[in-house]
Amino acid sequence: MEYDVREPKQQRAILKKESIIDAGFKCICEVGYHNTNTAEIAKEANVSTGIIYQYFKDKHDILIAGLEKYGEDIFFPIIRIEKVDLKKDFENTMKSMIKEYINNHKISKVAHEEITAMVHSDSDVAEYFYKKELESTDRVTKYLLNNGFKDNNLQEKVHISMGLIDNLCHEVIYHKHKKMDYDKMTDLVVDLIIGLFKNDI
Amino acid sequence: MEYDVREPKQQRAILKKESIIDAGFKCICEVGYHNTNTAEIAKEANVSTGIIYQYFKDKHDILIAGLEKYGEDIFFPIIRIEKVDLKKDFENTMKSMIKEYINNHKISKVAHEEITAMVHSDSDVAEYFYKKELESTDRVTKYLLNNGFKDNNLQEKVHISMGLIDNLCHEVIYHKHKKMDYDKMTDLVVDLIIGLFKNDI
Amino acid sequence: MEYDVREPKQQRAILKKESIIDAGFKCICEVGYHNTNTAEIAKEANVSTGIIYQYFKDKHDILIAGLEKYGEDIFFPIIRIEKVDLKKDFENTMKSMIKEYINNHKISKVAHEEITAMVHSDSDVAEYFYKKELESTDRVTKYLLNNGFKDNNLQEKVHISMGLIDNLCHEVIYHKHKKMDYDKMTDLVVDLIIGLFKNDI
Amino acid sequence: MEYDVREPKQQRAILKKESIIDAGFKCICEVGYHNTNTAEIAKEANVSTGIIYQYFKDKHDILIAGLEKYGEDIFFPIIRIEKVDLKKDFENTMKSMIKEYINNHKISKVAHEEITAMVHSDSDVAEYFYKKELESTDRVTKYLLNNGFKDNNLQEKVHISMGLIDNLCHEVIYHKHKKMDYDKMTDLVVDLIIGLFKNDI
DNA sequence: CATGAATGAGTTTTCATTCAT
DNA sequence: AATGAATGAAAACTCATTCAT
Numbered sequence: 001m002e003y004d005v006r007e008p009k010q011q012r013a014i015l016k017k018e019s020i021i022d023a024g025f026k027c028i029c030e031v032g033y034h035n036t037n038t039a040e041i042a043k044e045a046n047v048s049t050g051i052i053y054q055y056f057k058d059k060h061d062i063l064i065a066g067l068e069k070y071g072e073d074i075f076f077p078i079i080r081i082e083k084v085d086l087k088k089d090f091e092n093t094m095k096s097m098i099k100e101y102i103n104n105h106k107i108s109k110v111a112h113e114e115i116t117a118m119v120h121s122d123s124d125v126a127e128y129f130y131k132k133e134l135e136s137t138d139r140v141t142k143y144l145l146n147n148g149f150k151d152n153n154l155q156e157k158v159h160i161s162m163g164l165i166d167n168l169c170h171e172v173i174y175h176k177h178k179k180m181d182y183d184k185m186t187d188l189v190v191d192l193i194i195g196l197f198k199n200d201i
Numbered sequence: 202m203e204y205d206v207r208e209p210k211q212q213r214a215i216l217k218k219e220s221i222i223d224a225g226f227k228c229i230c231e232v233g234y235h236n237t238n239t240a241e242i243a244k245e246a247n248v249s250t251g252i253i254y255q256y257f258k259d260k261h262d263i264l265i266a267g268l269e270k271y272g273e274d275i276f277f278p279i280i281r282i283e284k285v286d287l288k289k290d291f292e293n294t295m296k297s298m299i300k301e302y303i304n305n306h307k308i309s310k311v312a313h314e315e316i317t318a319m320v321h322s323d324s325d326v327a328e329y330f331y332k333k334e335l336e337s338t339d340r341v342t343k344y345l346l347n348n349g350f351k352d353n354n355l356q357e358k359v360h361i362s363m364g365l366i367d368n369l370c371h372e373v374i375y376h377k378h379k380k381m382d383y384d385k386m387t388d389l390v391v392d393l394i395i396g397l398f399k400n401d402i
Numbered sequence: 403m404e405y406d407v408r409e410p411k412q413q414r415a416i417l418k419k420e421s422i423i424d425a426g427f428k429c430i431c432e433v434g435y436h437n438t439n440t441a442e443i444a445k446e447a448n449v450s451t452g453i454i455y456q457y458f459k460d461k462h463d464i465l466i467a468g469l470e471k472y473g474e475d476i477f478f479p480i481i482r483i484e485k486v487d488l489k490k491d492f493e494n495t496m497k498s499m500i501k502e503y504i505n506n507h508k509i510s511k512v513a514h515e516e517i518t519a520m521v522h523s524d525s526d527v528a529e530y531f532y533k534k535e536l537e538s539t540d541r542v543t544k545y546l547l548n549n550g551f552k553d554n555n556l557q558e559k560v561h562i563s564m565g566l567i568d569n570l571c572h573e574v575i576y577h578k579h580k581k582m583d584y585d586k587m588t589d590l591v592v593d594l595i596i597g598l599f600k601n602d603i
Numbered sequence: 604m605e606y607d608v609r610e611p612k613q614q615r616a617i618l619k620k621e622s623i624i625d626a627g628f629k630c631i632c633e634v635g636y637h638n639t640n641t642a643e644i645a646k647e648a649n650v651s652t653g654i655i656y657q658y659f660k661d662k663h664d665i666l667i668a669g670l671e672k673y674g675e676d677i678f679f680p681i682i683r684i685e686k687v688d689l690k691k692d693f694e695n696t697m698k699s700m701i702k703e704y705i706n707n708h709k710i711s712k713v714a715h716e717e718i719t720a721m722v723h724s725d726s727d728v729a730e731y732f733y734k735k736e737l738e739s740t741d742r743v744t745k746y747l748l749n750n751g752f753k754d755n756n757l758q759e760k761v762h763i764s765m766g767l768i769d770n771l772c773h774e775v776i777y778h779k780h781k782k783m784d785y786d787k788m789t790d791l792v793v794d795l796i797i798g799l800f801k802n803d804i
Numbered sequence: 805c806a807t808g809a810a811t812g813a814g815t816t817t818t819c820a821t822t823c824a825t
Numbered sequence: 826a827a828t829g830a831a832t833g834a835a836a837a838c839t840c841a842t843t844c845a846t
Contacts, residue, residue, distance in 0.1 A: 013805085032322050034235055037840055048807045050843080059841065113321035120318030121233045134378060155378065156386040160393070163368035164361070171360065177335060185357040192361070192393055211825085214830060238815060249832045254817065408808085412846085415809060434724045436637055439836060450811045455838060519723030522716035523635050536780060558788040561774065562767070562795070569766035579737060579758065587759040594763070594795055616826085640819055651828045653822080662820065 017055045019045045025066025029111035033063060033118060060124070067115070067128050074108045076132045077101070078162065081140050086147045094190050098165055105169045137162065150200040161193045206258050218256045220246045226267025230312035234264060234319060261325070268316070268329050275309045277333045278302070279363065282341050287348045295391050303370045310374060338363065351401040362394045408456045419457045421447045427468025431513035435465060435520060462526070469517070469530050476510045478534045479503070480564065483542050488549045496592050504571045511575060539564065552602040563595045620658045622648045628669025632714035636666060636721060663727070670718070670731050677711045679735045680704070681765065684743050689750045693804070697793050701768055708772045740765065753803040764796045
């Protein structure tokens with residue numbers, strides 16, 4: 001005989017909602033928002049199509065929930081800069097950060113493509129990125145201030161640096177320019193950033 | 202059995218084909234590819250839906266035609282760098298170029314959003330951008346070489362510089378960071394670029 | 403992404419699927435496959451157009467389902483020859499069979515026309531007819547063997563006989579030849595068939 | 604310099620009309636009426652789409668014209684039975700006729716399929732076949748009468764015989780029944796026909 | 805809460821026929 | 826007569842969302 005294991009309803013509902021978020025975000029990242037339908041999400045989440053609308057206003061809502069849940073890890077890992085030890089050699093710290101970034105990008109390359117595509121066509125996604133980008137800059141700036149950097153247009157410099165790194169990562173991953181020397185390019189970028197901050201440390 | 206895509210021979214028809222491209226690209230730029238339907242395009246172009254399929258394989262085909270027609274002006278004006286007079290003061294030249302870029306971006310802000318969104322989800326659009334981006338880098342690099350710059354990782358430096366400018370424009374237009382000093386930021390970017398090339402002139 | 407064709411589980415849904423088959427087959431039989439559209443079928447079945455595509459891949463799928471459901475009764479009633487009592491007088495048995503056939507043809511005359519038309523233009527319909535025709539010949543042949551007929555080119559004779567009966571029915575129903583004496587023609591056909599088998603009983 | 608060879612307009616027009624008929628019938632026979640569009644016909648006929656409607660009421664009209672032009676050769680060659688020499692051995696005459704028929708069927712197998720499909724769905728095509736079938740039976744009957752056959756239900760017998768031959772041809776060509784002995788079947792059919800007429804010669 | 809059946813507006817595409825030149 | 830451009834109604838099919846159970 002089987003005991004009817006009765007999990008608390010609240011708990012079960014939460015799990016179900018999570019599984020829908022996960023399934024939805026997975027599908028959207030893999031094949032794109034417009035190529036994912038609710039039936040597919042329901043199937044992937046092992047729920048019925050109807051139940052989705054108990055937990056989410058609409059399909060779009062699932063996307064946003066997924067973004068809230070996984071967006072930071074995928075798109076804004078720098079937000080956790082506090083873990084970085086700036087006491088060490090600045091140049092090497094930056095190089096290993098860049099390497100980590102590139103790796104991170106590579107892992108979720110398709111997710112990046114699919115989701116960043118929506119920044120331009122979906123105002124909620126845009127807003128999320130907007131907010132997170134601000135947050136990233138602020139956090140990094142504050143972190144540097146706390147680590148003894150002078151506030152000499154620090155925010156602007158941080159933003160420029162983050163942009164440089166982003167572009168570099170993107171270039172390396174998509175490897176558009178066959179003749180480009182990426183090691184050299186990385187060195188150039190690191191030098192630029194160090195140059196930017198050289199009088200502020 | 203499919204009608205072949207026809208190449209119009211009469212003047213009237215050629216104009217009509219152009220008007221479909223214009224209408225389609227306009228709609229797509231304004232409300233996005235997925236939110237534009239053929240009926241809308243036909244209406245905007247003052248033609249019937251049927252004629253669209255005589256000149257274009259499908260909706261996507263119109264997008265690509267529009268891109269070919271207007272893409273360079275909107276996304277890659279730097280491709281015409283030959284017009285810039287580098288004999289003049291480098292710093293001021295760059296600053297006015299950046300201003301022009303920002304203006305250009307502002308004019309077709311929505312087009313930028315909608316179309317760059319598709320780079321990530323549409324392989325043909327992606328291919329176009331890749332191609333043009335390469336072309337831009339190459340052209341600028343060659344132009345600098347012809348103007349006496351030394352080939353000291355010139356290509357990499359050009360690419361980095363173009364990225365810096367792009368990011369700057371983007372930041373200025375979207376004005377995300379309320380506390381950011383954009384004039385200072387522009388100065389920083391220009392200084393960085395000048396620094397990059399300082400030993401190559 | 404495609405919805406999978408679903409197999410209905412609820413009683414209501416099963417009935418609905420059947421009603422789509424019935425409605426579709428009815429429409430196709432009455433006005434022809436090419437003159438029947440999904441909206442028409444939906445209307446006739448009292449369902450929405452959408453539901454059709456949950457149970458059927460496409461319009462063609464409905465046709466095949468209808469054929470599987472009603473094809474034997476309409477086109478291959480001889481497949482149930484086992485019910486015929488061959489112990490009785492062969493000639494009279496055959497005559498009453500022919501009468502029954504003609505009646506059957508008359509009832510679903512339009513269905514015959516519309517569906518047999520498709521044997522030539524639709525490979526799935528063709529396959530169905532081929533299969534059933536083979537099955538008919540085989541069954542009749544076996545049945546005769548079990549009833550003491552000798553296997554003296556029996557299969558060939560059965561096929562010829564079935565063709566003769568088919569042609570006869572067709573002629574009687576369409577009544578093409580004004581001056582034709584159909585009773586006499588029937589007698590001739592029956593005599594021919596009896597003659598064919600006279601040494602095999 | 605080139606002389607402007609001016610054919611009589613009437614003549615040119617006739618040629619043009621013929622080329623449309625030929626092109627249309629060719630397309631229809633090859634891929635079917637529903638899969639042939641007017642653009643295709645125009646292209647095949649080397650004329651513009653517009654001109655078609657100068658010579659024909661509609662697409663259907665082309666089909667009928669094609670049928671009138673080529674139908675007899677393809678579907679009712681027996682209509683020219685007068686060429687057959689019945690003085691010779693009846694059995695061999697018939698066998699060679701059957702062989703010729705089978706060949707004829709094979710050559711235009713697709714045309715047969717496509718066009719006979721329409722007998723069931725197109726009343727004009729049906730009427731044509733109806734008319735020609737009557738004509739065939741009548742001609743053959745008359746021819747036999749003129750060759751000394753007695754009028755002992757001759758029309759009925761002719762019709763039955765023609766049906767037997769048609770079925771045989773069809774069976775041989777489409778070869779549905781793998782285990783069937785077609786030589787034997789041919790012999791059986793010939794014997795049946797000879798038997799039918801044996802007291803009438 | 806949960807299911808999955810049902811809806812129907814919306815989309816792309818085709819093509820016989822007409823029309824402007 | 827001739828061209829080929831243009832029309833637009835009609836068709837198949839999709840899918841986010843709602844509903845009956």
